[in-house]
Amino acid sequence: xxxxxxxxxxxxxxxxxxxxxxxxxxxxxxxxxxxxxxxxxxxxxxxxxxxxxxxxxxxxxxxxxxxxxxxxxxxxxxxxxxxxxxxxxxxxxxxxxxxxxxxxxxxxxxxxxxx
Amino acid sequence: xxxxxxxxxxxxxxxxxxxxxxxxxxxxxxxxxxxxxxxxxxxxxxxxxxxxxxxxxxxxxxxxxxxxxxxxxxxxxxxxxxxxxxxxxxxxxxxxxxxxxxxxxxxxxxxx
Numbered sequence: 354x355x356x357x358x359x360x361x362x363x364x365x366x367x368x369x370x371x372x373x374x375x376x377x378x379x380x381x382x383x384x385x386x387x388x389x390x391x392x393x394x395x396x397x398x399x400x401x402x403x404x405x406x407x408x409x410x411x412x413x414x415x416x417x418x419x420x421x422x423x424x425x426x427x428x429x430x431x432x433x434x435x436x437x438x439x440x441x442x443x444x445x446x447x448x449x450x451x452x453x454x455x456x457x458x459x460x461x462x463x464x465x466x467x468x
Numbered sequence: 469x470x471x472x473x474x475x476x477x478x479x480x481x482x483x484x485x486x487x488x489x490x491x492x493x494x495x496x497x498x499x500x501x502x503x504x505x506x507x508x509x510x511x512x513x514x515x516x517x518x519x520x521x522x523x524x525x526x527x528x529x530x531x532x533x534x535x536x537x538x539x540x541x542x543x544x545x546x547x548x549x550x551x552x553x554x555x556x557x558x559x560x561x562x563x564x565x566x567x568x569x570x571x572x573x574x575x576x577x578x579x580x
Contacts, residue, residue: 398567
């Protein structure tokens with residue numbers, strides 16, 4: 354099976370702009386989670402989608418949003434970019450068992466730089 | 469929220485040495501995973517191990533859920549083992565919060 358794919362791999366934006374990142378899960382996986390990795394804060398959970406619904410959300414401002422499509426592909430959007438949004442954004446997919454007991458498989462990430 | 473502490477933060481070893489990485493967590497968990505982050509940033513799954521012991525080649529892991537810690541063992545280290553190793557958990561009482569909580573990682577350098 355193909356792994357989790359993310360596009361684009363690298364992105365440069367300027368403050369105030371918005372950005373959309375895409376994630377395609379492993380075939381058969383219906384849960385998609387997003388994480389942000391920065392040198393200062395480490396890896397932090399953004400949100401999780403299952404069956405086109407956001408099931409869980411981490412502690413991030415409303416500028417961070419996402420959605421999931423009927424084919425389980427997911428996008429996340431960051432509006433009004435700030436310098437502190439520069440990070441590696443990782444997407445993970447898992448089976449739909451729920452309860453947090455599923456193995457999560459990560460994509461290669463999108464490295465976002467905000468100038 | 470749950471606290472996940474990894475030790476040591478940094479480890480430098482010679483090729484061929486063995487190492488033990490530790491992960492302590494502050495609450496009951498129903499998911500614990502170990503990852504290796506490669507130089508390009510991708511997180512590679514090593515183990516899904518909320519309890520018990522597993523082995524995969526030169527790597528093995530043990531989680532003692534009742535004492536809230538997990539250990540990752542790397543034997544006969546190779547330079548390709550270099551990178552950052554993360555432990556990540558999901559709390560049992562999360563009420564549906566299924567996101568992984570990560571430790572800060574152990575940065576492992578294997579010298580030839």
